[in-house]
Amino acid sequence: MTITTESPMDLPCAPAAGIPGLIELQSVECPDTPAPNSVLGKVALILQAFSVDDDELTLSHLSRRTGVPKASVHRLAQELLELGFLERAGASYRLGMRLFEIGARVPRTRALRESLLPFMHALHSATRQTILLTVLQGAEIVFVERVNSYGQAPSLSKLGGHVPLHCSATGKVFMAFGPPELFETAVRGGLTRLTPNSAASPVRLRAQIDRVRADGHAVEYEEVMQGFSSIAVPLYESSGRLIAGLSVTGTLQRTDIPRFTRSLLMTKEMIESSRAIA
CATH class of the missing domain: 3.30.450.40 (GAF domain)
Incomplete structure (x- = not known):
């Protein structure tokens, strides 16, 4: 991966979907701090954007939840797809089996x-x-x-x-x-x-x-x-x-x-x- 230093875009916050009776704590749609400039930091934000209740997320959702520009999310998501850390779900993304394999260890x-x-x-x-x-x-x-x-x-x-x-x-x-x-x-x-x-x-x-x-x-x-x-x-x-x-x-x-x-x-x-x- 090539390290970049792009600035995060200011994007509107969207309400996170919650479980009835339980306040949603698993994901944050609008970070309090700017997205990190390192590739590794952005990758971490993308993977952590998925809550336990998210089967899949669109590119727009990932961008809003991480504060990372869409173009950067798209490019990094393509690499994560190749590595098996993400999978395609139509026009959306979901966590890949490779993450499960690593987590089980x-x-x-x-x-x-x-x-x-x-x-x-x-x-x-x-x-x-x-x-x-x-x-x-x-x-x-x-x-x-x-x-x-x-x-x-x-x-x-x-x-x-x-x-x-x-x-x-x-x-x-x-x-x-x-x-x-x-x-x-x-x-x-x-x-x-x-x-x-x-x-x-x-x-x-x-x-x-x-x-x-x-x-x-x-x-x-x-x-x-x-x-x-x-x-x-x-x-x-x-x-x-x-x-x-x-x-x-x-x-x-x-x-x-x-x-x-x-x-x-x-x-x-x-x-x-x-x-x-x-």
């Missing part, structure tokens, strides 16, 4: 997913709810594995999706049992509300974290998506380092908090006793 999550998936299936059989495995990424949690509940909306927490620490049950688990600075990091980032029930004040969030620390698990009601609740526990490596969060998520009508909490804690004990996480 990430050691941080590959071994974790392979080790814990049998336990997740067992927990799903016991609860019939969606089981989610998450890891920490900055001030957010990222969904790295899931076992779906029958009939539950698949858009609730797609693989690769992410939500702020302060809203989710697993995020609260990370703040309660992870590095102390996570709480301040979350607060400095702004306690954005995903629903009216989301914790929006440091005082309320601190009280929630103290409760999680005392109980050993976290429960959230409609803080990520209206009509849904989650229970989460921390998962540790044999060295004692917090490495992931495991949760049960379901609709309020189908969620039996006491029973699901018992099943989740039993699963945590089995994982720890089997030393599934080295």
Whole structure:
């Protein structure tokens, strides 16, 4: 690739499509800062423009979301097509299989997913709810594995999706049992509300974290998506380092908090006793 130094165009912002009941956080249509001048920086913006809910995007969408001029997006997209990082979908683009191949090799999550998936299936059989495995990424949690509940909306927490620490049950688990600075990091980032029930004040969030620390698990009601609740526990490596969060998520009508909490804690004990996480 040839490095260029083109200036980004000022383009109008377009509203991002969201999930009902959930504020769209996965993509930004109008960047706060100018697009980087390096080719690598622009390529990163193009690939990151796809949210977990985007099957495909047009050239215009990519340009608006990245702030990169259409001509530059088109040229870089052609190279990404040749490399297999993008694929054609009519007049639009979608992420290519080459990215999936590379992502599947990430050691941080590959071994974790392979080790814990049998336990997740067992927990799903016991609860019939969606089981989610998450890891920490900055001030957010990222969904790295899931076992779906029958009939539950698949858009609730797609693989690769992410939500702020302060809203989710697993995020609260990370703040309660992870590095102390996570709480301040979350607060400095702004306690954005995903629903009216989301914790929006440091005082309320601190009280929630103290409760999680005392109980050993976290429960959230409609803080990520209206009509849904989650229970989460921390998962540790044999060295004692917090490495992931495991949760049960379901609709309020189908969620039996006491029973699901018992099943989740039993699963945590089995994982720890089997030393599934080295």
